[in-house]
Amino acid sequence: xxxxxxxxxxxxxxxxxxxxxxxxxxxxxxxxxxxxxxxxxxxxxxxxxxxxxxxxxxxxxxxxxxxxxxxxxxxxxxxxxxxxxxxxxxxxxxxxxxxxxxxxxxxxxxxxxxxxxxxxxxxxxxxxxxxxxxxxxxxxxxxxxxxxxxxxxxxxxxxxxxxxxxxxxxxxxxxxxxxxxxxxxxxxxxxxxxxxxxxxxxxxxxxxxxxxxxxxxxxxxxxxxxxxxxxxxxxxxxxxxxxxxxxxxxxxxxxxxxxxxxxxxxxxxxxxxxxxxxxxxxxxxxxxxxxxxxxxxxxxxxxxxxxxxxxxxxxxxxxxxxxxxxxxxxxxxxxxxxxxxxxxxxxxxxxxxxxxxxxxxxxxxxxxxxxxxxxxxxxxxxxxxxxxxxxxxx
Amino acid sequence: xxxxxxxxxxxxxxxxxxxxxxxxxxxxxxxxxxxxxxxxxxxxxxxxxxxxxxxxxxxxxxxxxxxxxxxxxxxxxxxxxxxxxxxxxxxxxxxxxxxxxxxxxxxxxxxxxxxxxxxxxxxxxxxxxxxxxxxxxxxxxxxxxxxxxxxxxxxxxxxxxxxxxxxxxxxxxxxxxxxxxxxxxxxxxxxxxxxxxxxxxxxxxxxxxxxxxxxxxxxxxxxxxxxxxxxxxxxxxxxxxxxxxxxxxxxxxxxxxxxxxxxxxxxxxxxxxxxxxxxxxxxxxxxxxxxxxxxxxxxxxxxxxxxxxxxxxxxxxxxxxxxxxxxxxxxxxxxxxxxxxxxxxxxxxxxxxxxxxxxxxxxxxxxxxxxxxxxxxxxxxxxxxxxxxxxxxxxxxxxxxxxxxxxxxxxxxxxxxxxxxxxxxxxxxxxxxxxxxxxxxxxxxxxxxxxxxxxxxxxxxxxxxxxxxxxxxxxxxxxxxxxxxxxxxxxxxxxxxxxxx
Ligand SMILES: [Zn+2]
Numbered sequence: 090x091x092x093x094x095x096x097x098x099x100x101x102x103x104x105x106x107x108x109x110x111x112x113x114x115x116x117x118x119x120x121x122x123x124x125x126x127x128x129x130x131x132x133x134x135x136x137x138x139x140x141x142x143x144x145x146x147x148x149x150x151x152x153x154x155x156x157x158x159x160x161x162x163x164x165x166x167x168x169x170x171x172x173x174x175x176x177x178x179x180x181x182x183x184x185x186x187x188x189x190x191x192x193x194x195x196x197x198x199x200x201x202x203x204x205x206x207x208x209x210x211x212x213x214x215x216x217x218x219x220x221x222x223x224x225x226x227x228x229x230x231x232x233x234x235x236x237x238x239x240x241x242x243x244x245x246x247x248x249x250x251x252x253x254x255x256x257x258x259x260x261x262x263x264x265x266x267x268x269x270x271x272x273x274x275x276x277x278x279x280x281x282x283x284x285x286x287x288x289x290x291x292x293x294x295x296x297x298x299x300x301x302x303x304x305x306x307x308x309x310x311x312x313x314x315x316x317x318x319x320x321x322x323x324x325x326x327x328x329x330x331x332x333x334x335x336x337x338x339x340x341x342x343x344x345x346x347x348x349x350x351x352x353x354x355x356x357x358x359x360x361x362x363x364x365x366x367x368x369x370x371x372x373x374x375x376x377x378x379x380x381x382x383x384x385x386x387x388x389x390x391x392x393x394x395x396x397x398x399x400x401x402x403x404x405x406x407x408x409x410x411x412x413x414x415x416x417x418x419x420x421x422x423x424x425x426x427x428x429x430x431x432x433x434x435x436x437x438x439x440x441x442x443x444x445x446x447x448x449x450x451x452x453x454x455x456x457x458x459x460x461x462x463x464x465x466x467x468x469x470x471x472x473x474x475x476x477x478x479x480x481x482x483x
Numbered sequence: 484x485x486x487x488x489x490x491x492x493x494x495x496x497x498x499x500x501x502x503x504x505x506x507x508x509x510x511x512x513x514x515x516x517x518x519x520x521x522x523x524x525x526x527x528x529x530x531x532x533x534x535x536x537x538x539x540x541x542x543x544x545x546x547x548x549x550x551x552x553x554x555x556x557x558x559x560x561x562x563x564x565x566x567x568x569x570x571x572x573x574x575x576x577x578x579x580x581x582x583x584x585x586x587x588x589x590x591x592x593x594x595x596x597x598x599x600x601x602x603x604x605x606x607x608x609x610x611x612x613x614x615x616x617x618x619x620x621x622x623x624x625x626x627x628x629x630x631x632x633x634x635x636x637x638x639x640x641x642x643x644x645x646x647x648x649x650x651x652x653x654x655x656x657x658x659x660x661x662x663x664x665x666x667x668x669x670x671x672x673x674x675x676x677x678x679x680x681x682x683x684x685x686x687x688x689x690x691x692x693x694x695x696x697x698x699x700x701x702x703x704x705x706x707x708x709x710x711x712x713x714x715x716x717x718x719x720x721x722x723x724x725x726x727x728x729x730x731x732x733x734x735x736x737x738x739x740x741x742x743x744x745x746x747x748x749x750x751x752x753x754x755x756x757x758x759x760x761x762x763x764x765x766x767x768x769x770x771x772x773x774x775x776x777x778x779x780x781x782x783x784x785x786x787x788x789x790x791x792x793x794x795x796x797x798x799x800x801x802x803x804x805x806x807x808x809x810x811x812x813x814x815x816x817x818x819x820x821x822x823x824x825x826x827x828x829x830x831x832x833x834x835x836x837x838x839x840x841x842x843x844x845x846x847x848x849x850x851x852x853x854x855x856x857x858x859x860x861x862x863x864x865x866x867x868x869x870x871x872x873x874x875x876x877x878x879x880x881x882x883x884x885x886x887x888x889x890x891x892x893x894x895x896x897x898x899x900x901x902x903x904x905x906x907x908x909x910x911x912x913x914x915x916x917x918x919x920x921x922x923x924x925x926x927x928x929x930x931x932x933x934x935x936x937x938x939x940x941x942x943x944x945x946x947x948x949x950x951x952x953x954x955x956x957x958x959x960x961x962x963x964x965x966x967x968x969x970x971x972x973x974x975x976x977x978x979x980x981x982x983x984x
Contacts (some may be wrong), residue, residue, distance in 0.1 A: 206769050325696065
């Protein structure tokens with residue numbers, strides 16, 4: 090990483106493996122905060138986070154809003170129905186206005202790819218990409234990595250730990266043991282895991298961000314789709330492509346189902362939803378082909394009966410609710426990283442994380458940020474951070 | 484149509500007779516290359532020979548180390564007037580044309596109102612009366628450019644319009660295209676097509692390939708262009724109509740063109756400075772200044788265009804000058820206007836990309852234009868090239884801009900006469916402006932000339948261009964080759980790189 094201070098999060102590629110590990114380690118801290126009776130810390134007191142959603146997404150917006158508030162930041166929300174976004178004012182003017190009123194960060198979602206990157210060129214405030222067209226959704230990728238890393242920490246896939254407790258028996262009782270795997274602590278956290286991302290890859294920003302993030306963490310990524318729903322070229326991704334789900338499903342540790350993007354043109358490609366289900370949906374007969382230890386993920390909202398049959402969304406092996414739950418701590422971690430220290434958090438300094446953890450406990454946030462302002466940017470080798478700590482080096 | 488007047492008539496034109504001497508240059512035109520001074524009296528060239536002694540009161544333009552060429556002719560410019568004067572005007576566009584060495588520009592008809600009737604042709608000519616270059620209106624093929632029924636092509640042809648196009652809104656209906664080509668035969672005019680099948684383009688914004696996939700932007704496949712090239716070549720063959728293919732951008736299109744020319748189809752083709760110099764890697768920062776139709780293609784396509792130019796299968800380099808105000812470009816990519824300006828940079832881009840560097844060891848690679856070193860001597864000497872080290876293959880990525888000039892390999896590079904033929908006399912013939920424009924620099928010829936310092940280096944500054952708009956993709960890039968003087972009908976409209984009005 091050339092710049093140790095992260096100012097924007099526009100693409101998951103802005104974070105190396107170590108950056109992802111750092112976010113995960115911070116998310117652990119904030120997940121703990123979220124469990125408190127009063128799930129709030131004064132970490133970003135005095136900071137203002139603006140949320141501009143040019144495309145409807147109640148879930149993501151609420152998740153960011155909650156994250157900002159739990160860090161004691163003020164929030165400004167510009168929705169599609171908000172006054173300034175639909176009066177013909179240009180985004181550039183909106184951004185200038187936000188800057189003028191003192192916003193520190195802009196969380197932006199836009200139906201067109203590249204808008205967060207353009208906005209970042211127009212402003213000095215931090216920009217977080219909350220989803221841009223077909224391009225990227227970096228915080229979703231972080232959530233998905235966090236969710237899988239948490240499963241890994243519980244011993245999966247060597248141990249059958251699908252679900253938390255009540256569900257593990259139901260699967261364990263089926264008596265099939267997954268193949269044993271090596272999992273040395275210094276390895277990339279998702280090494281040895283094969284993840285199949287299934288569905289409309291072409292129009293999916295989640296698929297783009299996840300393919301990059303999962304591979305960075307050592308997983309093997311297989312994209313499963315029909316050619317018209319695949320990007321023309323995959324030369325930028327370290328992935329494998331398969332058209333027939335059933336030919337690969339038996340090897341998967343994770344089946345990541347995408348939402349069929351009817352609003353982005355995906356609906357025109359497949360003649361009928363029934364045909365889509367036939368090719369790519371997870372139903373009970375296909376479930377039987379999946380290894381028993383395999384987990385099911387979906388970025389939500391789920392089209393029940395389309396991508397996945399009704400009963401399987403809530404199946405023990407489904408991580409869908411965990412993904413949703415991990416949204417707030419991950420987004421707290423991202424906002425904290427960008428805003429806590431002036432100029433952003435030093436990604437490759439482990440000291441910042443332990444300081445963060447200390448101060449979550451003691452509440453000495455303001456002292457922390459003043460401290461860090463004077464800290465030199467020269468830093469040592471990145472090292473193990475939090476429970477997520479996997480390895481050093483790039 | 485402006486008639487070629489007999490020489491004695493010129494003297495009778497009731498205008499102050501001025502004399503200009505272009506001294507010390509090398510004349511390059513369709514007949515060859517020679518060391519000569521050029522004396523211009525009134526609107527005509529009166530002498531071309533070595534060592535002309537400056538007559539009394541003559542304006543002497545120094546051309547030491549420079550090329551004296553017939554004025555450049557642009558087959559494809561959007562002047563925006565009438566109707567879109569916030570982006571450009573005929574005055575500002577022709578000022579850039581003059582600064583870029585052009586003495587004639589073909590004005591695309593997608594104005595408001597469109598040039599689809601004799602009245603608008605007259606209006607454009609009227610506005611252009613005092614322009615700094617000749618404005619040659621192209622007519623629309625269809626009424627209101629709507630692609631539904633033919634425009635009154637004959638009445639426009641009567642006024643001297645020789646090229647018809649619905650550029651910007653490619654004519655989709657094959658039956659109507661056939662009709663237009665058939666009708667054009669009777670009128671002796673050319674039908675120019677922006678080759679794009681709208682169904683295959685499918686709302687794409689950038690070239691469909693590795694970069695569109697990575698950036699998550701909808702792609703325009705090469706086949707959207709090639710399908711149309713193919714269809715229109717077939718229709719030209721069937722009808723005998725004269726077809727001009729605007730701004731070809733793909734390797735496949737060049738293959739189709741080669742084949743058509745071999746078969747004797749009456750087809751000509753142009754490419755733009757931006758398609759021969761930039762790839763879709765320029766889009767890495769999502770800057771809509773690189774949004775253009777046809778889109779910037781990949782490295783293979785750019786190389787195919789270089790090949791097409793060097794093998795002479797491509798007839799012309801044309802700018803597709805398309806000004807847009809900042810508020811049309813500083814918006815999300817899908818909302819941004821298509822196109823880039825080019826009149827003032829075209830020749831320099833062409834020289835930088837295609838000009839002979841005379842260093843055979845320089846291999847086909849992306850070359851940082853800033854690495855050109857000043858040549859030791861004048862015309863004919865090779866500029867030294869250094870391949871910049873920060874370039875990776877054809878797709879160089881930098882955080883904000885991935886735009887890098889793609890220099891043609893040495894085998895594909897062109898001599899000055901070859902390169903100027905693509906920007907002057909060949910397009911002049913396509914637009915039927917020859918020899919008023921593009922004609923040999925000889926006694927009696929109309930004095931439409933430009934003087935080029937082929938090795939002068941300069942850095943493009945969008946704010947310094949004479950356009951009302953700023954949408955140049957070459958901002959901040961160093962180019963080789965600068966226009967020093969331009970004479971339009973004997974009038975020195977540009978002297979030492981400065982527009983005279
Ligand atoms: Zn066009």
